[in-house]
Amino acid sequence: MKIRSSFGERCFDVANVAILTLTCILVLLPLMHVVAGSLSATNALIHSQVTIWPVGFNFDNYVLVFRNGTFWQAFGITFIVVALGTLLNMLLTVFTGYPLSKPYLKGRKPFMVFVIFTMIFQAPMIPSYLLVKELGMINSIWALIIPGALSAFNLILCITFFRSLPEELFEAARVDGMSEYRIVWQITLPLSMPIMVTLTLFYAVAHWNNYYSALLYITDAHLRPLQLYLYMLLAQFDTSDSRAHMGSLNTWDVSPQGLQMATIIVATVPILLIYPFVQKHFIKGAMLGSLKE
Amino acid sequence: MDTRHVAAATPKSTSGAKLARTAKFVFRNRALYIMLLPGMLYFLVFKYFPLLGSVIAFQDYNIFKGFWNSEWVGFKWFEQFLSYPNLNRLLTNTLIISFYQIVFTFPAPILLAVLLNELRSMRFKRVVQTVLYLPHFLSWTIVFGFAYMLLSVQTGFVNQAIQALGGEPVSFLQKAEYFRTIIISSGIWKEMGWSAIIFLAAIAGISPSLYEAARIDGAGRFKQFVHITLPGMLPAIMILLLLKIGHILDLGFEQIYLFLNPLTLSTGDVLDTYAYRVGILGGKYSLTTAIGLFKSVIGFLLLVAANRASKATTGEGLY
Known part of the structure; x- marks a missing residue:
């Protein structure tokens, strides 16, 4: 398509590309700065010589992170929560989503209203906290898993996908004497791999990033997940934990900033690694979600 | 199974034909409703209970007395x-x-x-x-x-x-x-x-x-x-x-x-x-x-x- 564009329009095109390029740089800048800092020599770092390229390249900060027991403890908690939490999420989402995707299910509409209502009127903070407390889950890893066991938003994404599967297929399986449970397991799931991947990643990223539940329900330092550990590392220099780091500074010749930067990057890398694979799935999800609203 | 008996008995005990049809449907598709149960229970407990729990705003909530026995204090x-x-x-x-x-x-x-x-x-x-x-x-x-x-x-x-x-x-x-x-x-x-x-x-x-x-x-x-x-x-x-x-x-x-x-x-x-x-x-x-x-x-x-x-x-x- 060749359209004659005016001088003004050509100017706009150039400015547009420039603005968007600048925006991209601004978004990437903090990431590059922290990566560079985490890989730099302490001297260069504390003398403000590091911008977006490492000065005196070395891995000392990362060695220190990976030698730290508290880090591994927090990482372990997060790992368990991501694994167990996502598994529970997927089981509940699939088994709740399957019946709700059947247009002939009696009571389908009230059930859907029941679900959607929770998206509009969100559970308030204090009563949720008291509920978890009454259930005896304070300072237990279950507090990070059970209260977020099912997401109404993801459930609706799942239902929308299941509804696109041809009902004749299920009918045929039923005629062959398959139980509904086996139909879910052997027919629905294999046909729904794209949405299963999307939802698994949605849930896993949410668990990885979650610090709110831990802030509310976890007071025991041994049960802190990675995100909360990172926050404590950044915000509270006077905890015994960071004093332990400070104590080892002399032997390792690293600055607390370098260590903090390396910890930030370690917490970011898993997201960066899966991002290219999930981007298009996530966007599909976001579009579906916007249609539902 | 218990649910089976209850569901099967319902059509006889009610006069409405519509209700009977519904009960029959639920019974025949009980697997679907059983699948639905855990998810619905989750929403009830973790989303609806806290919403109802907001009434403690009108109570002098005491963690030992709990939700049911705490004193009502109006708009205090x-x-x-x-x-x-x-x-x-x-x-x-x-x-x-x-x-x-x-x-x-x-x-x-x-x-x-x-x-x-x-x-x-x-x-x-x-x-x-x-x-x-x-x-x-x-x-x-x-x-x-x-x-x-x-x-x-x-x-x-x-x-x-x-x-x-x-x-x-x-x-x-x-x-x-x-x-x-x-x-x-x-x-x-x-x-x-x-x-x-x-x-x-x-x-x-x-x-x-x-x-x-x-x-x-x-x-x-x-x-x-x-x-x-x-x-x-x-x-x-x-x-x-x-x-x-x-x-x-x-x-x-x-x-x-x-x-x-x-x-x-x-x-x-x-x-x-x-x-x-x-x-x-x-x-x-x-x-x-x-x-x-x-x-x-x-x-x-x-x-x-x-x-x-x-x-x-x-x-x-x-x-």
Whole structure:
């Protein structure tokens, strides 16, 4: 398509590309700065010589992170929560989503209203906290898993996908004497791999990033997940934990900033690694979600 | 199985044929209802119970007496909250940050979607989208970490730039006057790209024939934008704006809590962070539940009012 564009329009095109390029740089800048800092020599770092390229390249900060027991403890908690939490999420989402995707299910509409209502009127903070407390889950890893066991938003994404599967297929399986449970397991799931991947990643990223539940329900330092550990590392220099780091500074010749930067990057890398694979799935999800609203 | 007997017995005991048919359906498809049970139970317990639990705002909730036996005190907590000396500060901070969010954070993705839509190179567009969607997937803790490092007095990029230009380094995160700017800019940094998706979808939904007709009539790209793209985006813009107005007192606790420190309380302490400190850490459950309820009621009223205003002026509304 060749359209004659005016001088003004050509100017706009150039400015547009420039603005968007600048925006991209601004978004990437903090990431590059922290990566560079985490890989730099302490001297260069504390003398403000590091911008977006490492000065005196070395891995000392990362060695220190990976030698730290508290880090591994927090990482372990997060790992368990991501694994167990996502598994529970997927089981509940699939088994709740399957019946709700059947247009002939009696009571389908009230059930859907029941679900959607929770998206509009969100559970308030204090009563949720008291509920978890009454259930005896304070300072237990279950507090990070059970209260977020099912997401109404993801459930609706799942239902929308299941509804696109041809009902004749299920009918045929039923005629062959398959139980509904086996139909879910052997027919629905294999046909729904794209949405299963999307939802698994949605849930896993949410668990990885979650610090709110831990802030509310976890007071025991041994049960802190990675995100909360990172926050404590950044915000509270006077905890015994960071004093332990400070104590080892002399032997390792690293600055607390370098260590903090390396910890930030370690917490970011898993997201960066899966991002290219999930981007298009996530966007599909976001579009579906916007249609539902 | 127990359910089987109950379901089978129902048709005989009721006269209504419709009810009998329903019971028969439920019995025949009991597997579907059994599958539904855990999920529905989850929503009931973790979403509906806390909503009902909001009644402790009208009680003198005592953790030992529990929900059922605590004393009723009417509007005592609301009165106490409304006469709280620092209420003014809390409300002002909340409303100012919310106002900034509507003025700066809200239009950013709209503008971005428009700019992306005007790009001629699809490859460049995809690259920009890939970069700008990324921060959405990072947690607020990590975003706080980035901001913390970028603004650090000793090593931060921003202070390096200030010093290079001959200025004195500033400890931005410890200064109350910068708090709101930091909240707004980090919010835009994280969510601008992702929020643009909805507006891009709205633009994609505009019929190409409209643009063709406009071109035949001699409209340039700017005119096409004003008369076709913008009106095409309006429904999406209005719906999201209305939802934002309904949440005017919810600013995103997760973000603000991380950035807040004792030195920035004067400009950054909002209703949610106060509720967390006094409620969860201080144990004043009833008082802070009252604050939560107050927020919801105000939000709901504003939403209804804004919806009415929007319907009268633009014809768009949520319901």
